[in-house]
Every structure is written in structure tokens, then in C-alpha cells.
Amino acid sequence: MADPKGFLTTDREVAKTRPVDERVKDWNEVYVPGSLLPIISKQAGRCMDCGIPFCHNGCPLGNLIPEWNDYAYREDWREASERLHATNNFPEFTGRLCPAPCESACVLGINQPAVTIKNVEVTIIDKAWDSGDVTPQPPERLSGKTVAVIGSGPAGLAAAQQLTRAGHTVAVYERADRIGGLLRYGIPEFKMEKRHINRRIEQMRAEGTKFRTETEIGRDIDAAKLRKRYDAVVIAAGATTSRDLPAPGRELNGIHFAMEYLPLANKVQEGDLTTPPITAEGKHVVVIGGGDTGADCVGTAHRQGAASVTQLEIMPKPGEERAPGQPWPTFPMLYKVTSAHEEGGERVYSVSTTHFEGDEDGNVQWLHLIEVEFKDGKLEQKPGTERKIPAQLAPVIGTDRENGLVEQFAPGAGRARQRGARRRLRHQRGRRLRRR
Amino acid sequence: MLISGHDGGTGASPLTSLKHAGGPWELGLAETQQTLLLNGLRDRIVVQTDGQLKTGRDVVIAALLGAEEFGFATAPLVVSGCVMMRVCHLDTCPVGIATQNPVLRERYSGQAEYVVNFFQFIAEEVRELLAELGFRTLDEAIGHAELLDTGRAVQHWKAQGLDLGPLLYVPELPEGAVRHQVVEQDHGLAKALDNELIKLAADALNAESAESAQPVRAQVAIRNINRTVGTMLGHEVTRKFGGAGLPDDTIDITFTGSAGQSFGAFAPRGVTLRLEGDANDYVGKGLSGGRVIVRPDRGADHLAEYSTIAGNTLAYGATGGEMYLRGKVGERFCVRNSGATVVSEGVGDHGCEYMTGGRAVVLGPTGRNFAAGMSGGIAYVIDLDPDNVNVDLRDAVGELDDTDKQWLHDAVRRHQEETGSTVAAALLADWDRALARFGKIIPATYQAVLAAKDAAERAGLSESATHEKMMEAATNG
Numbered sequence: 001m002a003d004p005k006g007f008l009t010t011d012r013e014v015a016k017t018r019p020v021d022e023r024v025k026d027w028n029e030v031y032v033p034g035s036l037l038p039i040i041s042k043q044a045g046r047c048m049d050c051g052i053p054f055c056h057n058g059c060p061l062g063n064l065i066p067e068w069n070d071y072a073y074r075e076d077w078r079e080a081s082e083r084l085h086a087t088n089n090f091p092e093f094t095g096r097l098c099p100a101p102c103e104s105a106c107v108l109g110i111n112q113p114a115v116t117i118k119n120v121e122v123t124i125i126d127k128a129w130d131s132g133d134v135t136p137q138p139p140e141r142l143s144g145k146t147v148a149v150i151g152s153g154p155a156g157l158a159a160a161q162q163l164t165r166a167g168h169t170v171a172v173y174e175r176a177d178r179i180g181g182l183l184r185y186g187i188p189e190f191k192m193e194k195r196h197i198n199r200r201i202e203q204m205r206a207e208g209t210k211f212r213t214e215t216e217i218g219r220d221i222d223a224a225k226l227r228k229r230y231d232a233v234v235i236a237a238g239a240t241t242s243r244d245l246p247a248p249g250r251e252l253n254g255i256h257f258a259m260e261y262l263p264l265a266n267k268v269q270e271g272d273l274t275t276p277p278i279t280a281e282g283k284h285v286v287v288i289g290g291g292d293t294g295a296d297c298v299g300t301a302h303r304q305g306a307a308s309v310t311q312l313e314i315m316p317k318p319g320e321e322r323a324p325g326q327p328w329p330t331f332p333m334l335y336k337v338t339s340a341h342e343e344g345g346e347r348v349y350s351v352s353t354t355h356f357e358g359d360e361d362g363n364v365q366w367l368h369l370i371e372v373e374f375k376d377g378k379l380e381q382k383p384g385t386e387r388k389i390p391a392q393l394a395p396v397i398g399t400d401r402e403n404g405l406v407e408q409f410a411p412g413a414g415r416a417r418q419r420g421a422r423r424r425l426r427h428q429r430g431r432r433l434r435r436r
Numbered sequence: 437m438l439i440s441g442h443d444g445g446t447g448a449s450p451l452t453s454l455k456h457a458g459g460p461w462e463l464g465l466a467e468t469q470q471t472l473l474l475n476g477l478r479d480r481i482v483v484q485t486d487g488q489l490k491t492g493r494d495v496v497i498a499a500l501l502g503a504e505e506f507g508f509a510t511a512p513l514v515v516s517g518c519v520m521m522r523v524c525h526l527d528t529c530p531v532g533i534a535t536q537n538p539v540l541r542e543r544y545s546g547q548a549e550y551v552v553n554f555f556q557f558i559a560e561e562v563r564e565l566l567a568e569l570g571f572r573t574l575d576e577a578i579g580h581a582e583l584l585d586t587g588r589a590v591q592h593w594k595a596q597g598l599d600l601g602p603l604l605y606v607p608e609l610p611e612g613a614v615r616h617q618v619v620e621q622d623h624g625l626a627k628a629l630d631n632e633l634i635k636l637a638a639d640a641l642n643a644e645s646a647e648s649a650q651p652v653r654a655q656v657a658i659r660n661i662n663r664t665v666g667t668m669l670g671h672e673v674t675r676k677f678g679g680a681g682l683p684d685d686t687i688d689i690t691f692t693g694s695a696g697q698s699f700g701a702f703a704p705r706g707v708t709l710r711l712e713g714d715a716n717d718y719v720g721k722g723l724s725g726g727r728v729i730v731r732p733d734r735g736a737d738h739l740a741e742y743s744t745i746a747g748n749t750l751a752y753g754a755t756g757g758e759m760y761l762r763g764k765v766g767e768r769f770c771v772r773n774s775g776a777t778v779v780s781e782g783v784g785d786h787g788c789e790y791m792t793g794g795r796a797v798v799l800g801p802t803g804r805n806f807a808a809g810m811s812g813g814i815a816y817v818i819d820l821d822p823d824n825v826n827v828d829l830r831d832a833v834g835e836l837d838d839t840d841k842q843w844l845h846d847a848v849r850r851h852q853e854e855t856g857s858t859v860a861a862a863l864l865a866d867w868d869r870a871l872a873r874f875g876k877i878i879p880a881t882y883q884a885v886l887a888a889k890d891a892a893e894r895a896g897l898s899e900s901a902t903h904e905k906m907m908e909a910a911t912n913g
Binding site for chain 2: 009048050051108
């Protein structure tokens with residue numbers, strides 16, 4: 001067990017961030033490289049190795065947190081990495097991006113600052129990569145079964161890796177031009193440098209996983225065909241249908257979904273583009289939506305050189321302490337200052353967008369909003385609180401909804417289409433044979 | 437009678453015991469109830485059960501199976517803020533329940549009202565279930581195992597073929613037979629040997645003050661039906677003279693024969709009980725400043741050091757006083773001793789278990805698992821085999837310093853004087869060589885606390901500042 005009294009003798013200390021002035025000038029991760037390593041063993045020693053580790057439940061992966069905290073405390077990085085990978089295929093992603101519900105559930109968090117579990121996690125995996133402990137684990141024998149995985153986000157990749165290691169032949173389908181899904185094009189570089197994804201893909205390729213980019217299931221290959229061709233299909237397509245903001249003036253230029261804005265910024269980082277087609281440079285930016293994706297837009301806008309950045313949120317400002325209805329060990333809604341917020345901009349709560357106002361060329365110039373408040377459990381507009389703020393670029397963050405893909409796989413869906421698919425499949429096989 | 441089920445266990449118990457020891461209380465309770473009824477004894481004792489009782493339904497099931505008292509621990513603890521850390525024995529309870537550390541106690545957030553509220557809900561549920569069953573009181577429901585509906589449980593495919601009949605069997609009872617306790621227990625206190633001791637000690641007990649108490653010397657025969665001898669006498673001393681008791685040896689009684697259980701239990705300062713013969717278990721239980729000396733009968737011709745002089749669990753939870761035992765004793769010697777000095781000539785397994793203070797001297801062989809869970813006090817053991825020490829305490833085995841040597845010499849000499857021990861006499865005759873044979877066990881944290889106390893006292897700090905320093909040492913190990 002880790003230091004039994006570590007939580008009494010050591011205070012919580014998190015990773016250091018680079019100075020704002022420095023980091024907004026580049027796109028690299030905001031943390032000081034290597035700042036965790038000197039402090040992390042003592043931080044891991046704050047883990048109390050609880051009899052009932054609530055972090056296990058807080059973590060949707062069921063990560064064996066006290067076990068690798070102990071190894072990190074004792075600086076046995078190889079074992080730590082082994083236990084970390086026991087439940088988590090990609091700790092370098094989760095260690096950077098996950099909202100850490102484990103820390104919300106940490107028993108120490110009842111009355112003290114929680115253990116820095118996420119920092120420990122990322123240190124273990126970074127250390128493992130550096131020392132070459134992360135190696136391909138190809139299966140010892142093949143099962144002869146084939147699996148298609150639709151979507152190459154973290155879920156798809158994790159499924160693909162596990163299935164490959166179990167001996168199945170796995171192909172991952174991705175409609176974008178690169179593997180990674182939202183990891184690749186939704187997450188800004190300053191939150192996770194894309195080299196982490198590339199490194200994993202290399203490992204997976206070496207294990208035998210196949211990747212098919214620019215192939216959209218349902219368009220390039222239909223569902224029935226896929227089911228025919230593979231013994232099993234995993235749908236890990238995510239939810240990329242955005243919810244729109246039905247406000248007058250929505251059609252004006254300069255109003256985009258976050259999932260239009262962020263990927264273009266990432267494509268610049270990938271070297272596909274020299275300048276982003278949608279840029280915040282010199283513009284007054286209003287980000288509509290106060291969550292994490294909003295924060296990603298805020299940080300991206302800062303780096304593109306926005307004149308100002310304002311983030312709107314319809315809900316009231318959350319408290320800094322747990323609300324009575326969100327006791328430990330639940331994941332509470334708290335006021336969070338992300339790295340993007342540290343870098344500047346204004347956050348406006350309890351407001352709703354009424355309409356947009358553009359110039360004669362059809363470009364958005366102003367955003368009209370009104371304050372709202374909860375009355376009898378409903379959000380109501382407060383008359384007389386209308387005002388307008390300058391907005392020349394407005395990424396809209398809609399809560400993502402499901403996409404239509406699942407329906408194609410529904411039982412009985414498109415029987416007729418399936419027959420057609422079978423015909424096409426035969427046709428295709430014939431073609432392939434002919435090619436041979 | 438307590439039927440304690442296997443589901444429970446303290447936060448300090450090892451996982452192996454928690455998961456693999458014991459049986460369900462339902463089985464034990466049913467068997468107990470039936471046996472008592474068949475033998476016509478049910479009306480004479482109270483039957484209690486426990487083991488993860490958490491709801492009113494649990495209570496009613498236990499009542500129907502025959503219990504009239506119900507033990508709750510986990511649930512009310514959780515209501516008070518317990519998060520089942522399972523570190524009750526480590527003094528690191530992060531919610532301030534099982535700890536003496538002031539920093540951690542600060543973090544305790546429980547309130548008595550929460551527990552009251554919890555039990556009100558339990559009572560409410562019990563009342564509802566009783567009403568459903570047609571009972572007016574819980575007493576009426578006790579022992580009506582025939583009312584338990586097991587249909588749904590037995591119909592489950594995993595329970596197929598299970599016959600719960602024997603478990604739910606209620607013996608044929610005569611009309612109006614009771615299924616719970618109605619007869620008060622007769623403890624037989626009027627016949628206790630202590631009544632005689634109190635009379636003999638009248639000169640001391642009737643004194644105006646502790647200083648003016650006349651010494652009392654007496655010789656009394658004892659048999660093993662005489663239990664807890666000295667306890668009522670001690671009670672009178674404490675009632676009259678308070679916790680400080682009387683000057684040492686004011687009441688000095690010599691017994692001859694074989695003592696029953698708990699000889700000298702809770703004896704306060706001023707009471708000295710000498711036993712010439714042998715004793716049962718629990719000698720000096722809760723000893724609170726008194727002296728207990730046990731030696732073989734003067735006519736006995738055996739070698740005392742090879743024979744057992746007293747049973748198990750000696751000086752259990754003793755807080756002060758002295759015990760000298762000429763001969764070997766049983767298991768769990770000095771368990772939870774927190775202040776008494778105890779000398780014996782050999783101990784069984786699990787010696788000095790959970791000891792928190794005081795001193796233990798062993799002048800003979802020790803059994804295995806010595807000093808398990810020992811967090812304080814000092815043990816001096818002759819010819820100590822490190823393999824017999826509990827694995828967690830192996831690091832605590834060390835050498836004696838000059839203070840230890842002086843103290844140990846005095847203790848062994850006293851043992852020799854009080855009991856006529858030939859073992860002690862032989863050691864004293866060649867003391868320098870004897871010293872080399874002793875090992876000392878002192879838990880590291882306890883040593884740090886003692887050192888901090890010493891330093892604070894030498895620096896002339898106030899009592900509260902000294903306590904703070906000691907606590908600090910305890911926290912930092």
C-alpha cells in the first residue's frame with residue numbers, strides 16, 4: 001500500500017502550466033513538460049488505498065487506481081504501466097482529456113483536495129512511452145474471425161485494439177482523412193498534441209489492426225454489406241449531428257458549429273492548410289455554449305489572435321463547492337477555470353441568444369442576447385435585459401445527438417436493401433476474383 | 437447469547453477472515469432457537485444476532501427466527517460518515533471516526549441525529565412489517581419462523597431442490613409457551629466470594645481517607661466456581677476512594693486453590709491478590725492498578741516453569757497495575773494491555789496482541805504471531821525467535837538500552853521476590869549473561885511518541901504543547 005499517512009503530510013499539487021503569454025503564442029500543450037515527474041510520487045502517496053475504493057466506480061473504465069498509485073509512489077513505473085493498461089487502452093488520452101470523475105469520487109475528496117489521479121495516470125504512461133515499455137502486443141494466434149469497427153475515436157480504437165489482441169482480424173473505418181475521430185479533429189493541439197495519437201496508431205498497426213480512412217459506412221459501404229463481409233461489426237461512430245441554434249440570423253456568415261471551427265484549426269496543425277478558412281484573427285468572437293467544447297473554442301480563438309472572446313452559457317454560474325443535490329461521490333457541476341479561461345476572455349452566464357445582426361454583406365456583426373432565470377423549473381427570459389455584443393465569429397456548441405447510422409443496423413431494417421447488398425457483394429467478389 | 441453472522445467484521449479484520457470465516461447468522465439463530473425451545477430454556481436467556489443487519493426487514497426476519505436483540509454496526513457507522521476504508525487499526529481514518537489524531541477527528545462530520553434518524557426509519561419499517569404479519573409487538577413475533585415465506589427464494593433456479601424445512605422448523609410447543617426471554621437471570625452475586633472479601637476488608641474500606649486505611653491481610657480458600665474474584669471488592673474500593681484507590685498492598689489477600697475465570701478482574705490500586713494454586717482464563721482482565729500474583733501451591737512438587745499456571749487472555753485490556761505469573765500461560769497474553777506490567781514464564785500464541793501500552797516480560801518460550809497489531813508498550817522476551825513475531829512487527833525487535841536493562845532487572849527481581857520463581861533466581865544469578873538473551877519489541881511509532889514526549893518535557897513545554905508534539909510524532913511515524 002502507498003504511504004498510509006501521505007494524505008496527512010502532503011498537500012495536493014497539480015501540473016504546472018506554462019505562462020499565458022508564452023503558451024498562447026504556440027499550439028503546444030499548456031503544461032510545463034516534465035513538471036509532474038518530481039512531485040508525482042509524493043502525490044500518488046496521498047492515495048489512501050481505501051477498503052472500498054470509490055474511484056473504481058467513479059471511473060467509467062474501472063481503472064485500478066489505488067494499485068497504480070502504489071506503484072507510482074514506489075516509482076515502479078513498469079508495473080504501474082502494466083496495471084494502468086489492464087483497464088485502459090489509451091491512458092495518454094484519458095490522462096490528458098478525461099474530466100476525471102475518479103477525482104470527484106476520491107474518498108479523500110470528502111473533506112480534502114482529492115488525489116491528483118489524472119496527473120499520476122499521465123505520468124505513468126508518458127514514462128512508459130519514454131522508457132519503451134509500450135510495445136505492440138500482437139496476438140499469438142488468429143481466431144479466423146473478422147470484425148469491422150465503425151469510427152476511430154477512442155471507443156473505436158479501444159475496441160479494435162482489444163479485438164485484435166484477442167486474435168480477430170479487425171478493420172477500423174473512419175470517414176475522415178485521418179484516424180482519431182474527435183481526438184484528432186475535435187480536441188485542440190494545446191490540450192493534446194496529436195503525436196500521442198500517431199504513436200498509438202503505430203502500435204496498433206504493428207499489432208495487426210487495419211485502418212480504412214475516408215470511408216463512410218452508410219454512404220461508401222452500406223450497413224448490410226458490412227455485415228456480410230465481417231463476422232461482427234462494432235458501431236463506435238459517436239454522435240456528430242450537432243444541435244442547431246434556431247435563432248434569426250443564424251444563416252449569416254461567421255456563425256459556425258464548433259465541429260466546423262475546431263477541425264479546421266486542427267488541420268492547420270496537421271499541415272494540411274497554412275491558414276484556417278475560419279479564423280478568429282482580429283475578430284470579436286462569441287462562443288455560444290459554456291462547456292468543455294466551448295473552452296476548446298475559446299483557447300483556439302486566443303491562439304488565432306481574436307480581438308475579444310466572450311463565452312455564453314444559458315445556465316446560471318455553478319458554485320465552487322458541491323451543491324446539496326450533488327454530494328460526494330457524484331460528479332458535481334462546479335465552476336471550472338480551464339487553461340483556455342486562464343488565457344483571457346469573458347464568461348457570461350444565464351443568457352440566451354435572441355438573434356444575430358449582420359452587415360450588408362451578410363456577415364454577422366452583433367449578437368443579441370437576453371438574460372434568463374429559472375422560474376418553476378423552467379428557464380424564462382427576463383424582460384428588459386436585452387442587449388447586444390459585438391460578434392464577428394460565433395462558434396455554436398450544440399449538444400451532440402445520435403447520428404443515423406444505428407438505424408441502418410436495426411433488426412429488420414432494409415431487408416430489401418440487404419438482398420440488394422448481397423447481390424452487390426457477389427458482384428464485388430466476382431470482380432475481385434477477376435482481378436486476381 | 438449472541439449469534440454473530442459471518443457477513444460482518446470490523447474495518448481492522450483481514451480480508452481473508454472477512455470473506456472466509458464463519459457462517460450466516462440465519463443458520464446459527466435457527467438452530468439456537470430450536471435447541472433452546474426443545475430443552476425448555478428459551479425463556480431464560482436473551483438471544484441477540486448481528487452480521488450486516490441493515491433494514492427493518494432484516495430485523496423482522498431475525499425476530500421470526502428467534503432473536504430479540506439486533507446488533508447494528510456498519511450501517512450506523514456509515515450514517516455517521518464511515519466510508520469503509522478498512523483502516524480502523526491504522527489511526528488514519530480519513531473521516532475522523534476510528535482515530536485519536538486531532539487533525540483527523542476535526543474531519544468528523546457525523547451527528548447523533550443522523551443515527552437517531554436512521555433507527556427511526558428501521559423502527560418504522562419494522563412496525564409496518566409487523567402490522568402486515570398481524571403482530572402488535574416485536575415480542576409477539578419472536579420465534580414465529582413458520583411465517584417466513586421462502587417461496588420466491590427457493591424457486592430461483594440456483595436454489596432448486598433446497599429444503600429450508602429444518603431451518604424453519606418450530607418444535608411443537610405446549611399452549612401458551614413463550615418463545616423469548618421472560619425470566620430474569622440470577623447472577624448469583626449473593627453467593628459470590630467477594631461478599632466475604634468485602635467483610636474481611638472492612639478495616640480498609642471503612643476508613644475516612646485512603647491514607648488512614650488500615651492494612652488488611654487475609655487468607656481465603658478458592659475454588660473454580662468462584663469467578664471474578666476481587667472485582668466486587670475493587671468496586672467498593674473505587675466507590676469509596678475514587679480512581680486513585682488505596683496505597684499499594686493495603687488490602688492484601690492470599691488465596692489457595694484453583695481460581696475460576698477472571699481472577700482479579702478490574703482490581704484497582706491498593707488491592708493485592710495472591711493466588712497459590714492455579715488460575716483460569718482472563719486473570720487480571722481490565723486490571724486498573726491492583727496487583728495479581730499467581731504461583732503454584734507451596735506443596736506442589738512440579739517444576740513451575742514447565743507447567744501452565746493460568747489460562748488464556750491474561751491482563752486483557754488492563755490499564756495499570758502489576759501481574760506476576762510463575763509458570764506458563766495461554767494465548768493472547770496481554771491482549772490490548774494499555775498500562776499494566778505483566779511478567780510470565782512463557783506464553784502461547786498471539787502474545788501482546790493489540791497492545792497499546794504497559795510492559796510485558798516473558799521469561800520463557802513464546803508462541804507464534806507475537807505482537808500482532810501491537811501499537812504501543814514494550815515487550816521484553818527471552819530467547820526470542822524472530823520468526824514467532826508477527827510479520828508487521830519484525831522491524832520493531834531491537835536491543836535493550838541502559839534504562840531498559842535497569843528496569844528489567846528490577847522487574848525480574850520483583851518477580852522472584854513475589855513468586856519465589858527459580859527461573860528468575862537463575863537469571864539474576866548470572867544477570868550479565870541473562871541480559872544478552874533478551875530481545876525488546878517496541879513499535880516504531882510508539883517509540884517516536886515517547887521520544888517526542890521526552891524532548892517536550894525536557895524543553896519545559898506545557899501539557900497541551902507536549903500532547904501536540906506527541907500527536908505530531910504519531911502522525912509522522
